[in-house]
Amino acid sequence: MIGAASAASVPRARAAVKPPIIFIHGNGDTAALWMTTIWRFESNGWPRDRLHAVDFRYPTARRVADVAQPGTSSIGEAVAQLSDEVAAIRRRTGAARVVLVAQSRGGLVARMFAKSGGADQVEAMILCGGVNHGVLDSTTVLVGSEFNANSSILRSLNAGLSEVVPGVRTMTIRSTDMDKFAQPDGRAIGLPQVKGTGYDAPALRGAINVAIPGLDHRETGYSPQAFAAMWRFLTGSAPRTVDVVAERRARLAGRITGWLGDLPTNIGLAGIPIEVFVVDAMTGERQGGALLRQATDKNGAWGPLAVSPHDNLEFAVAVPGLSTTHIYRSPFPHSSDLVNLRPQRLTAAEAGKGTVVHLSRPRGYFGAGRDHVLLGGRVPPGIPRGVPAVSDLAVAYPLPAGQCVVGQCNSETIAARTWPAADGHVSVIELTD
Secondary structure (H helix, E strand, O other): OOOOOOHHHOOOOOHHHOOOEEEEOOOOOOHHHHHHHHHHHHHOOOOHHHEEEEOOOOOEEOOOOOOOOOOEEOHHHHHHHHHHHHHHHHHHHOOOOEEEEEEOHHHHHHHHHHHHHHHHHEEEEEEEOOOOOOOEOOOOOOOOOOOEOOOHHHHHHOOOOOOOOOOOEEEEEEEOOOOOOOOOEEHHHOEEEEEEOOOOOOOOOOOEEEEEOOOOOOHHHHOHHHHHHHHHHHHOOOOOOOOOOOOOOEEEEEEEEEEEOOEEEEEEOOOOEEEEEEEOOOOOOEOOOOOEEEEOOOOOEEEEEEEOOOOEEEEEEEEOOOEEEEEEEOOOOOOEOOOOEOOOOOOHHHHOOOEEEEEEOOOOOEOEOOEOEEEOOEOOOOOOOOOOOEOEEEEEEOOOOOOEEEEEEOOEEEEEEOOOHHHOEEEEEEOOO
C-alpha cells in the first residue's frame, strides 16, 4: 500500500549502524522491481545512500547451465557482476559487510557468491521466493538447467546438514501455497505431468524460514508483508510503517533498456528520446506540455526530473525497430533513480489492429478469484484459475487513437490513452502495487 504519511514523522536513522543493503532481482527482471521496497526502507529511516539495487546485464538464465546462449547469463557470470557491485558499495560506504536481499533466481546468485568466497563480506541474507531446491524435479524437462532440482549447482549449494553458508545469518520468505514455481507439480507453468519441488522448496535447513499466506511468487519479495518480515529480521522489531512516506517533490531518474532477440537486457540504450507528461487521472489525457524532453546518455540514463507526488504520469519512449511505447503510471510519492523503462515489441498481428494496451504488474501476478482485475471495464483474457501465474495482459482493441482505457488491479486504477498500433505505438498501464 502506498500511503501519504508525513515526511516529518520518519524517524532519523542512525546511519552508523545501518549496513548497506544490495537488492538482487530475479530471472528476466530488473532492479526497478525493488523500487517500492526501497521506498519502505527509506520511510522507516534506512539511509537512502545505503540502499542499492543491482541490474544484471543479461538477466535471463541459460537454458542449459554450462552451454553459452546469447542474451543470457550463467550463475558464474551473475556472481562476478554481484562481486563487483559488493566491492563498489563497500568502497563507497566504508562498510565491512553488506546485507543481500534477493528474489527468485537472485537467491542462487547470492548464495553462490557467499559460498564461493564472499561470506566474510555478507552480514545477512534474505531470500525471497528463492528457487533454492529448483522448480521441477525431472530427468526429461529442464535437463541441465539451474532450475532443475538435480542440477549440479543446486547439489553444490544444498550439500551438508545445513543449507546456509556458515557465518551468514539467513532468512527465507515463501508463500504457503501460491508461488507458481514452488508447487507439487508443474501445472502453474504449463507442465502438469511433471513433478514439482513442493510448497516449501524455497526454505533452507539452517535458515529462519517465514511462510506468508496468499502471496504469489513475486510478492514474496516486493509486497508490504515481505518488507515487514525483512525489517523484523534485520532490526529485531516491527517496522514503524509499511506505507510509503510521501515527499513534497519526488526526484525521478532511470534508464531505458531493450532486447536481444526475444530476451530482455538491462543494458542501457543511448540516444533514445523520452518525453514525460502529467496526465489526467480519470482520462489519461495529457495536461500541458512535456515536463521532460531529452535523449538518453551513453549509458541509457535519463533524468533527473522533479514531479509532484500527486500527479499521474505518461512516459513516451521511441525506440527504432521496436515501438513508441506510452507507459502510464500512478503518482510517484517518493524519489527513485530506478524508473527504468523497457519499450514493448509489437507483433505483426498486433500492428494490424487498431490499438494495443498492456496491463502490467511487475511486482506481482494476476490471480483469478484473488485479485479484482479490469481493463476497459472488463476482465481481460489470459488470467488463469488457481495459482497466480501471469504479470502482463495484452488486449488489442478496434478503437481509434485518443480513447480512454482504464486498468485496475485491486485498489490501484490507472487511466491510459489509446495510440495507433499501425504507426508503431502501444500503451502500457504499469501498476505500482
